[in-house]
Structure formats: C-alpha cells, structure tokens
Amino acid sequence: MNSLIKICGISTPETLDAAVTSGADFVGFVRFPKSPRYVSLDQARNLSRQAAGRTQRVVLLVDADDAAIAEAIAAIDPEFLQLHGHETEDRVREIRSRFGRPVIKVLGIAEEADLAGLMAYAPLSDRLLLDAKPPRAPGALPGGNGLPFDWRLLTKLDPGVAFMLSGGLTSDNVAEAIRLTGARAVDVSSGVESAPGIKDPSRIEAFIKAARAAYAAKDQ
Template sequence: MRPTMSPLVKICGLTTPESVDAAIRLGATHIGLVHYEPSQRHVDLRTAAELRKRAGPHVKVALLLVNASQQLTGEALSMVRPDIVQFHGSETPEWLTVVKRLTPAEIWKAIGLKDAETLTRMQKYHGIAHRILFDAPAAALPGGTGTRFDWSLLKNHRHTMDWGIAGGLTPANVAQAIAETGAPLVDVSSGVESAPGVKDMDKIAAFLKAVGR
C-alpha cells in the first residue's frame, strides 16, 4: 500500500560540498556520508565533519560505518556529530546498544533482505535500532552496489519498527518500489550517479521528482 505522504528520501554516498548543496536544494530529507575505506564513496572523518557542518539543520545527516572498531566509532561520533549512525555490517544488537548509550544520534541498522526468515531474525534489533533499512543481500561491498532485493518480501509485512528501503533504486523504478512496499523512506546512492562515486545532479532531481518531493 502506498503511503499517504511522500516518503522521506536519503541521498547516500555524498562526497563533495556541491553534492550536499544539491541534495538539500532539490528536496532530500536525509543525506549519507560513508566512512568505509573500500567504498568508492569513502570520505575521511575530517571531510565528513566539514560536509556535516555544511548541511547544517536543513537535512538529517547519517554517517555510515561498517564493522568499525570501538575506537573508530568513538572518533567518528566525536568528530562528525551525525544525526544518525547507520551500521552497514554485521554489527550485533549488543554493540548497537553500547553505541546508543554514547550518542544522542539515531541508530539505523541495514539488513540484507534475502528471504522471509530475515524478517524474523531482524526482530533482535527491536527496541535497539531506531530504523531498519532493508537492502540487497550482502555482496563484495555492503551497499552502493546497485542491486535490488525482492520487494514482494515486504508485501503485507507488519512492521514493528520504523524502516526504509535501499538497494538498486533509480529514478525509473523508485515509484514502483514505493507502490509495492509502502516504504516510508527510500535510500539511493549508485542510482543517482554518472560514474561510481560521482553524483549526477539531474539524476538526483529526477529521483526526488519520482518520489513526489
């Protein structure tokens, strides 16, 4: 069932002041900064802090971490001060609970949605994560691969947590994804790029228009 309001939109993997400015100007509600060296969208913590400051109060800023150490997580929270910490690895509910005590930021957990059993297993994050982000099943890199999951897995699912969808979304298919899943938030990265890690402002505009923003 399609939401009665336009879904929230997160443009992830931003790396430049220009892309941050464009995402805000074009109507994104959230932006994502990736701190994970293997990613083509990786930004160091100093750059992430500068981009977060540039965004100001205009959007919510998510910092994406993947199996980060306790020391790195602490440094990232202190330097960047994100609105959201998005965990994209194999982080446990116990670790998220620890981080939740250390920061006022929202805690998001990305889940690779492989099958119906995944929807049962993810309940272990109930009461811990503020939002579950359904993504394509794990590949060589977590997220940003342009691969989608089977949207029908979410049809008629009764959600017990705030949630959103990611994975293979583009300006051409996001409206269909929303119609099929009822997603209250959509997250895009590679689907609005002209090359890996290079955001395309026209594609960002088209994506937001397709969502209804």
C-alpha cells in the same frame, strides 16, 4: 504522514547542495575505506558543516570500534549513526546507549527467511534500513552495489516496523518500489551516480522528484 528520502554517499559540496536543494531529508557520509564513496574525516567535517541546519546528517559505519565511532561523531556531529556491518543485537544496543545518537541498522534481504531476524533489531534501532544482501563474491561491498531484492517480500513484514528501503533504487523504479512495499522512507546511493562514487546532481534531483510524486500518489 512523513515521507523521507536519503541520499547516501555524498562526497562533494556540489552534490550535497543538489541533494539539499532538491529536498533530501537525509544525507549520508560513508566512513568505510573500501567504498568508492569513502570520505576522510576532513572531507566529512566540511560537508557536515555545509549541511548543518539544512538536512539530517548520517554517518555510515561498518563494524566500527568505539574509537572510530567517537572520532566520526567528533568530526561530523551526525544526527544518526548508520550501522552497515555485522553488528550484533548487543553491539547495536551498546552503541546506541554509549554514544547517545539515534541508530539506523542495515539488514540484508534476499529471501523470506531473512525477515525473521528483523524483529530482534527493531526495538534496538530507531529505524531499520532494508537493503539487498551483497553478492557472495570476494571483495563485495556491504552496500552500494546497485542491486534490488524482491520487494514483494516486504508485504509480509509487520506494518509496525519503521523501515527505510534501499537497494537498486533509481528514479525509474522508486515509484514501483514504494507502491509494492508501502515504504515511507527510501535510500539511494549508486542509483544517482554516473560512475561508482560519482554522484550526478541531475540524477539526484530526478530521484527526489520521482519519490515525492510516488508518495503524493499513495496518499491520495
């Protein structure tokens, strides 16, 4: 069974190479100006060209309008659109249809009640990305906060739902997260950084190595 790893918030050629060389299946480029991982269209275009044919490219968007989505696609030519805002079911359906790109919809989890809303998005998305809900604080980012949620909640999730696990993952805890949730896809951003927005090649390598080992152990 395929086991997937995504390194999100890539912003430099060096860290892109580290992710690809270490075996990342996806790299993510953040188009949200408030994020410390934000990349301009020119930066994203150059990084995307570097990644083309080597790994899957994902552009992260937050409540983007059609014009912003179109310019991101023109610059990056991503394999996936990651919707990390408050996009409604209708908006997800519309984006997927209008732009013809596979969609990853991000949904926040904090308690069991949050699982109920997942099923409405599952048929509209190519994959769900389950992240910790952002803290209720002024200026809190929609993601990349380095916060885990109670992974045991996902034991109650329909096993037929394709999901990617995110939120507070590091090389130290990713094996436990995979064991508890059964996740076949994981996403990391702040967990491979030396400071907000600063990816560390050695941490990227360590995370991917730990996740691959955990997948292998699960398949034995």
